[in-house]
Amino acid sequence: MSAPAVPLAPAADAPRASLTKKVLVADHPTWCPGCGDFAVLASFYKILEKLNYPQEKIVTLAGIGCSSRFPYFVNTHGGHYIHGRSLPFAAGISLGRDDLHVFVFGGDGDGFSIGGNHLVHTARKNPRMTYVIMDNSVYGLTKKQTSPTSPIGFKSKTDPWGALDQPINPMRTLINSGATFVARSHATQVAHMVDMMYRASQHDGFSVVEILSECVEFYEGAFDSSIPRKGGSWQTIELRKNDGSPEDAARHDPADELAAFKLALEPWPGRFGIFYENKTRPTKNALERKLIANTREKTKNASDLELLSKTFARMR
Amino acid sequence: MVSPNIPPGAGASARATSSLAPIADVVIRFAGNSQDGIQAVGGFLARLAGRSDQEVMTYMTIPSTISGGPSIFQVRIGSGEILSAGDRADLLVAFYQHSYESHRASLRPGGVLLYDSAHVTPNPDDKEITAVAVPMTAATIEAVGGSSKEKGKNIYVLGLLARMFDLDVTKLTQLIKERFGGKNEDIVRNALLAFDAGYAYPAEHLSHCLFRLEKPVPVAGGRPQVTTDGNTALTLGLLAAGVRHGAGYPITPWSSIMETLRTELPKYGGLFVQCEDEIAAASTALGFSYCGHLAVTGSSGPGLSLKMEALGWATMAEMPLIVVNVQRGGPSTGMPTNIEQSDLLQAIYGSHGDTPRVVLAPKNVEDCFYIALEAARIAREFSTPVIILTDQALATRIEAFDEPDLPKLMVDLKPDLAPRGATYKPYPLDEVRRHAPPGSVMGSGKYPTVSGLEHDELGHPSANPAMHMKMTAKRREKIKSVAATLPAPELFGDQSGDVLLIGWGCTYGPIREALGRLRGAGATVGHLQLRHIHPLDHGLEEIFARYQHILVVEINDEGLYGFGQLATLLRARYCIPSIGSITKTDGLTYKVSEIVERVAKKISLADPAAGMRKQSVLAMPVRN
Numbered sequence A: 001m002s003a004p005a006v007p008l009a010p011a012a013d014a015p016r017a018s019l020t021k022k023v024l025v026a027d028h029p030t031w032c033p034g035c036g037d038f039a040v041l042a043s044f045y046k047i048l049e050k051l052n053y054p055q056e057k058i059v060t061l062a063g064i065g066c067s068s069r070f071p072y073f074v075n076t077h078g079g080h081y082i083h084g085r086s087l088p089f090a091a092g093i094s095l096g097r098d099d100l101h102v103f104v105f106g107g108d109g110d111g112f113s114i115g116g117n118h119l120v121h122t123a124r125k126n127p128r129m130t131y132v133i134m135d136n137s138v139y140g141l142t143k144k145q146t147s148p149t150s151p152i153g154f155k156s157k158t159d160p161w162g163a164l165d166q167p168i169n170p171m172r173t174l175i176n177s178g179a180t181f182v183a184r185s186h187a188t189q190v191a192h193m194v195d196m197m198y199r200a201s202q203h204d205g206f207s208v209v210e211i212l213s214e215c216v217e218f219y220e221g222a223f224d225s226s227i228p229r230k231g232g233s234w235q236t237i238e239l240r241k242n243d244g245s246p247e248d249a250a251r252h253d254p255a256d257e258l259a260a261f262k263l264a265l266e267p268w269p270g271r272f273g274i275f276y277e278n279k280t281r282p283t284k285n286a287l288e289r290k291l292i293a294n295t296r297e298k299t300k301n302a303s304d305l306e307l308l309s310k311t312f313a314r315m316r
Numbered sequence B: 001m002v003s004p005n006i007p008p009g010a011g012a013s014a015r016a017t018s019s020l021a022p023i024a025d026v027v028i029r030f031a032g033n034s035q036d037g038i039q040a041v042g043g044f045l046a047r048l049a050g051r052s053d054q055e056v057m058t059y060m061t062i063p064s065t066i067s068g069g070p071s072i073f074q075v076r077i078g079s080g081e082i083l084s085a086g087d088r089a090d091l092l093v094a095f096y097q098h099s100y101e102s103h104r105a106s107l108r109p110g111g112v113l114l115y116d117s118a119h120v121t122p123n124p125d126d127k128e129i130t131a132v133a134v135p136m137t138a139a140t141i142e143a144v145g146g147s148s149k150e151k152g153k154n155i156y157v158l159g160l161l162a163r164m165f166d167l168d169v170t171k172l173t174q175l176i177k178e179r180f181g182g183k184n185e186d187i188v189r190n191a192l193l194a195f196d197a198g199y200a201y202p203a204e205h206l207s208h209c210l211f212r213l214e215k216p217v218p219v220a221g222g223r224p225q226v227t228t229d230g231n232t233a234l235t236l237g238l239l240a241a242g243v244r245h246g247a248g249y250p251i252t253p254w255s256s257i258m259e260t261l262r263t264e265l266p267k268y269g270g271l272f273v274q275c276e277d278e279i280a281a282a283s284t285a286l287g288f289s290y291c292g293h294l295a296v297t298g299s300s301g302p303g304l305s306l307k308m309e310a311l312g313w314a315t316m317a318e319m320p321l322i323v324v325n326v327q328r329g330g331p332s333t334g335m336p337t338n339i340e341q342s343d344l345l346q347a348i349y350g351s352h353g354d355t356p357r358v359v360l361a362p363k364n365v366e367d368c369f370y371i372a373l374e375a376a377r378i379a380r381e382f383s384t385p386v387i388i389l390t391d392q393a394l395a396t397r398i399e400a401f402d403e404p405d406l407p408k409l410m411v412d413l414k415p416d417l418a419p420r421g422a423t424y425k426p427y428p429l430d431e432v433r434r435h436a437p438p439g440s441v442m443g444s445g446k447y448p449t450v451s452g453l454e455h456d457e458l459g460h461p462s463a464n465p466a467m468h469m470k471m472t473a474k475r476r477e478k479i480k481s482v483a484a485t486l487p488a489p490e491l492f493g494d495q496s497g498d499v500l501l502i503g504w505g506c507t508y509g510p511i512r513e514a515l516g517r518l519r520g521a522g523a524t525v526g527h528l529q530l531r532h533i534h535p536l537d538h539g540l541e542e543i544f545a546r547y548q549h550i551l552v553v554e555i556n557d558e559g560l561y562g563f564g565q566l567a568t569l570l571r572a573r574y575c576i577p578s579i580g581s582i583t584k585t586d587g588l589t590y591k592v593s594e595i596v597e598r599v600a601k602k603i604s605l606a607d608p609a610a611g612m613r614k615q616s617v618l619a620m621p622v623r624n
Helices: A039-051 A068-075 A086-096 A107-113 A116-125 A170-177 A190-202 A246-250 A258-266 A282-298 A304-314 B009-014 B040-052 B097-106 B136-144 B155-165 B170-181 B185-199 B203-209 B230-240 B257-267 B278-290 B303-318 B345-349 B365-382 B392-396 B463-483 B507-521 B538-544 B566-572 B592-602 B607-612
Strands: A058-062 A075-082 A103-108 A129-135 A179-184 A206-212 A273-277 B024-033 B055-061 B068-079 B088-092 B107-116 B129-132 B225-229 B245-248 B271-274 B295-299 B321-327 B358-360 B385-391 B398-401 B449-451 B491-493 B498-505 B525-529 B530-535 B549-555 B579-583
Touching: A039 A068, A039 A103, A039 A190, A058 A068, A058 A086, A068 A075, A068 A103, A075 A086, A075 B592, A086 A103, A086 A116, A086 A129, A086 B271, A086 B278, A103 A107, A107 A116, A107 A129, A107 A170, A107 A282, A107 B530, A107 B538, A116 A170, A116 A206, A116 B278, A129 A190, A129 B392, A170 A273, A190 A273, A258 A273, A282 B009, A282 B525, A304 B230, A304 B257, B024 B040, B024 B097, B024 B257, B040 B068, B040 B155, B040 B170, B040 B225, B040 B392, B055 B507, B068 B097, B068 B170, B068 B303, B088 B155, B097 B107, B097 B607, B107 B245, B129 B203, B129 B295, B136 B155, B136 B185, B136 B449, B155 B170, B155 B185, B155 B203, B155 B303, B170 B185, B203 B278, B225 B230, B230 B257, B230 B365, B230 B392, B245 B257, B245 B278, B257 B271, B257 B295, B278 B295, B278 B303, B278 B321, B295 B303, B303 B321, B321 B365, B321 B392, B345 B358, B345 B385, B345 B498, B345 B530, B345 B566, B358 B365, B358 B579, B365 B385, B365 B463, B365 B530, B385 B392, B392 B507, B491 B507, B498 B507, B498 B592, B507 B525, B507 B549, B507 B592, B525 B538, B530 B592, B538 B549, B538 B566, B549 B566, B549 B592, B579 B592
Parallel strands: A058 A075, A058 A103, A075 B449, A103 A129, A129 A206, A179 A206, B024 B088, B088 B107, B107 B129, B245 B271, B245 B295, B295 B321, B321 B385, B358 B385, B498 B525, B498 B549, B549 B579
Antiparallel strands: A179 A273, B024 B068, B055 B068, B055 B398, B225 B398, B358 B530, B491 B525
16 A cells, blocks of 8 residues: 555666657747747757657646747646746656656746745755756846846836846856756757756756847847857856866866856856756755655555554544 | 552542532633643643543634743533533633633633632632632642742643542543653653642642533444544545645644644655745645645645635646645734634635635534545546635644544545547546646647646647637536535534524534524524535525525624625525624634524524523532
């Protein structure tokens, strides 16, 4: 009776056809032509092809916003949840079913504004999942209001004179919150984006990739300063190779939290790549699983009926 | 362990209590400060009653301050059916002057005041009661020895009561050993020393207040009695119902449910998550439900408000979920440790949009267990959120009831990951369909997205007006169809006549008792307790038609239009002008006399007191 209510490691999968883009494509995206999110979607298909998980074990989730329409465009089990709360929703799925692969998509308003508290606490709890934030620095679905990442001076319908408030620094916020994998990419750099999303998917814990994804309708040119063909500079983070060479000391060690903070504080447009990765902190999945195992051992694997009967007997 | 216990029965024979006329029930109120352990004494008495097949009900107030402050615990024990914690006490135990002053009025004429002579000076001119001085503090210190910290005087008083009421000493000392047994041996020994000292208090000081409680008639083949509070009963009900996942955020008085779930669920292979806020708690619980587990979240008034958007999603996405709302005094932070039933309309209508969902209300502590099973059944069968509206009174009071037949009741739930056929639609218009949790292979090759957007039968977003009308109707009809699966409502008392009293939640006991008194005074009265608030039970019109007056008794405000929340709903639903309302907002449960007097006034009953005399629960003889 009392087999763990949560299935543990998935059984070996039967042989099956490999996952292709053809299988993964669902509804046609509702995004405007030229939107950066198309490239993010294409990159997601690519990593799913590479990961080749059983299709039914993949879960694609989102909150509310333009980018959060994502689940309808991917042919996996999906959930289109409420604004800003997709992370705690996803946490329930991740913690409830260790056999699933959970991906969450959303925008900067969803993640840093209405969902800001959840971002901090999900990072703190470290459930196993990958979160992709498509940051366009504007509210697009509601048609051009200031977003939490809009730079000071950005003219929007809510700040026609230019935004007044200090924007969020996503990398700094995420590192500070305790996210165990923090990376940054750009929707115009598909190979880099695929690499970051793939590495995020391989991280055992809460992995976050922020992707600058331009809204051509309401904030055109927002990220030109990091697009070389538009005169910007594209600077990636070179990771330490631990090869003992003298130049290696200058490379970034993603386990070094302080160095990650320094990178996060570099002036706009900053650099792209893996800022931080903590491979030692256990996931909430693992901690809860251990708690359950220890508790079950103490009860000598009693059945549900035995357990509850004992509780009632104590109340006689 | 060496216990200096008095052999059971020794005291009793010396006092020859058998010559005393037995009393049917007794109401004892303890008044002290929150750190005095008076809840523990009340708890011992309640459990003793349970173990003796006696009926018991308790009532307590806990100050909302962090530590300290006045606190009371009232326990009523009897051999008949105990429906309320009693209007007025037969015995008041006062630890301090403020306890005496605040609660003297709760003592009935002829009642007994037992007070700590070190702290209390009763009014010498008060001849209406019998005041008995006991040096509780000094005697406890003397018995336990050592510090003057007064710890243990609660157990001393328990010993005293055991003497006064000829209680079962063997069972009580066993309870003390069980309660303190896990701690170090000194604590058990000190507790027993304090108990014995109280029990050995010279009988001559108590000669005029010795009583004998009527022994209950043992029920042949009856189930053993268990004694617990409503929050615990509800939690155990969830466990029996197969709920293994949940999420919550601390708020009084819901917190004890989440604490118990957090520590119990791992034993069952399950998991409860403490979230960063109420919204996250509802969301995490919905995540559990979506991935195939039946999950629970819960809160109290303000927290339920925060969950409303997520609950709207659950209705739209047709996701099963159990939501416990332990109501308290509102609005806002309100009176967090007081009793109110003012979340009924919030529970039904609190979300944005047309959000039909199920709302249930348990009637007593025992029912908290069974309503959890019912909520789980409905949530799964109809893929819907189900709100259980309990309240501060049910949450904290202790009652004894028959141990549930667990082998018959327990449900084993597992995620349904069976492959779905090629024609599977996640949201068919013409039937209730459980969602396909991730992990289920879709025969059609099309994987569904559960959605908060209005959608078509396949789950694709749709703003088509005709589709929205159809889907809105589908969600409505689904919840309406729940009513057909509900057991018929219980109607107590006269099946037709002058008045039908309607209650929900914790008003059950006082209304039932008021029913007896009103009928004793000559009125024909029925009592209907609604456990299903949304949808309402079938067949209520027929019942309503048989009475001249219909009065809904609830603990909330009469509102702008003069009717409490359930009364408002019933008037809107049945359009019966004779539906009236009895409400109050003093943060306390109804006294039986309050209901009797207000009903009598509404129906112009000449002499309600006639019923009181006949049906008196104040069974102790008045003494001079």
